[in-house]
Amino acid sequence: MNFKKLKTIAFLAFMSISTIPMSGQDLLARQAPIDKKMKAVDSVALHRLIQAEQMETPSADLYEDWNNRYAHRATALPDxxxxxxxxxxxxxxxxxxxxxxxxxxxxxxxxxxxxxxxxxxxxxxxxxxxxxxxxxxxxxxxxxxxxxxxxxxxxxxxxxxxxxxxxxxxxxxxxxxxxxxxxxxxxxxxxxxxxxxxxxxxxxxxxxxxxxxxxxxxxxxxxxxxxxxxxxxxxxxGTGSRKYGSDEDVELATAAPAATYSTSVRFHKVKSGETLSSIAKKRKTTVNAICKLNRIGKNIRLMPGQILKYK
Missing domain, CATH: 2.70.70.10 (Glucose Permease (Domain IIA))
Structure with a gap:
């Protein structure tokens, strides 16, 4: 093999080797804008997902932690x-x-x-x-x-x-x-x-x-x-709406078909000092009837504002 032919082979080999990284670089160069666009798309999609989750679950912005120790702990209210x-x-x-x-x-x-x-x-x-x-x-x-x-x-x-x-x-x-x-x-x-x-x-x-x-x-x-x-x-x-009879009576909203109580049942709001006996006398019923209707005992301690049913 003469020197000229050997030189030609060496040159071609060098060129073939050198084209590999160049091709790789060209590929990376072409891929870079695509990657950048994909990252932008991913960022937009992620941002929209976060916004959607916050709209569905605004509690995530209101509460700093999840804690099972306390029933309620007041923090700053939004305006x-x-x-x-x-x-x-x-x-x-x-x-x-x-x-x-x-x-x-x-x-x-x-x-x-x-x-x-x-x-x-x-x-x-x-x-x-x-x-x-x-x-x-x-x-x-x-x-x-x-x-x-x-x-x-x-x-x-x-x-x-x-x-x-x-x-x-x-x-x-x-x-x-x-x-x-x-x-x-x-x-x-x-x-x-x-x-x-x-x-x-x-x-x-x-x-x-x-x-x-x-x-x-x-x-x-x-x-x-x-x-x-x-x-x-x-x-x-509240309790003060739709009253009938006297001030102590609380209406049961008789127009409500889903109510589970008989419309013949009426309600008495306990005043300070009242007893089952005084209430029974006032409502023209008996202590036993009041106790049975309300599922309470005769010795129950009545509290002002407590509601008792009677017929």
């Missing part, structure tokens, strides 16, 4: 916040409100009391996750706290039995417990609270138990108008 009330379920089919939100017996009543009987099914108001399942002898009794996707937390107190566990995912309408008379309670009822950032809001602003419905698709909470709205809600949907 305004829109609460989605769609896809709800009434916690109980009972239409009888026995105690309003607000001042009661010298202290603040942070929820509303709804008449239920021991064993009645209590249901989750919205989709969410169970944060607390506990018993508190001097307060809520057997109670459940649920954090909802709409930003609210709801509390269900004085139940006779829990039907869920902490960290359970629940859907609106899922059974979470049974009605009862546990804890600091003077009769079987559901104590129902709605809280935003741990601060108690009047449930009557959102729930209309007499009509078994929510007041609207959304409730817009505003710090500067909340207190006045709460007072108005008590007048519209």
């Amino acid at each position: 305004s916040f829109r609460i989605n009330l769609k896809n709800f379920c009434m916690p109980t089919p009972s239409r009888v409100i026995t105690s309003n939100f607000g001042s009661r017996w010298g202290r603040q009543h942070k929820g509303i009391d709804v008449k239920v009987y021991t064993g009645d099914t209590i249901r989750a108001a919205f989709n969410g996750k169970v944060r607390i399942v506990r018993y508190e002898a001097a307060g809520y009794g057997k109670y459940v706290v649920i954090r909802h996707n709409n930003g609210l937390e709801t509390i269900y107190g004085h139940m006779s039995k829990h039907l869920v566990a902490e960290n359970d995912e629940v859907r609106a309408g899922d059974p979470i417990g049974l009605g009862g008379n546990t804890g600091r309670s003077t009769g079987s009822h559901l104590h129902f609270e709605t809280r935003l950032c741990g601060v108690a809001l009047n449930p009557a602003l959102m729930f209309d138990f007499r009509n078994q419905d929510v007041v609207d698709d959304y409730y817009m909470f505003r710090k500067n108008t909340y207190e006045g709205e709460s007072i108005a809600a008590n007048r519209l949907r």
Whole structure:
């Protein structure tokens, strides 16, 4: 092989080797804009996904942690916040409100009391996750706290039995417990609270138990108008609405077909100093009849504001 031919072979070999990284570099150069575009697409898609999740679950922005130690801990309220009330379920089919939100017996009543009987099914108001399942002898009794996707937390107190566990995912309408008379309670009822950032809001602003419905698709909470709205809600949907007979009688909303009580049943709100005997005399009935109808004993200690049924 002559020198000229050897030189030609060496040159061709060198060129073939040198073209490999050049081709690789060209490929990378062509791929770079594609990668950049894909990253941009991924970022946009991720941003949209995060926005969608935040719209569905605004509670993620309201609460800094998930903690099973406390029933409620107040943090800073936003100046305004829109609460989605769609896809709800009434916690109980009972239409009888026995105690309003607000001042009661010298202290603040942070929820509303709804008449239920021991064993009645209590249901989750919205989709969410169970944060607390506990018993508190001097307060809520057997109670459940649920954090909802709409930003609210709801509390269900004085139940006779829990039907869920902490960290359970629940859907609106899922059974979470049974009605009862546990804890600091003077009769079987559901104590129902709605809280935003741990601060108690009047449930009557959102729930209309007499009509078994929510007041609207959304409730817009505003710090500067909340207190006045709460007072108005008590007048519209609390114990003072739709009264008949005397001031102590509470109407059962006889137009409500789903009510579980006979329309012949009437209600008496206990005043300070009243006894079963005095009430029976006033309502032209007997102590035994009152006790049987309310499933209470003759020696029960009556509390002002307590609601008793009579016929």
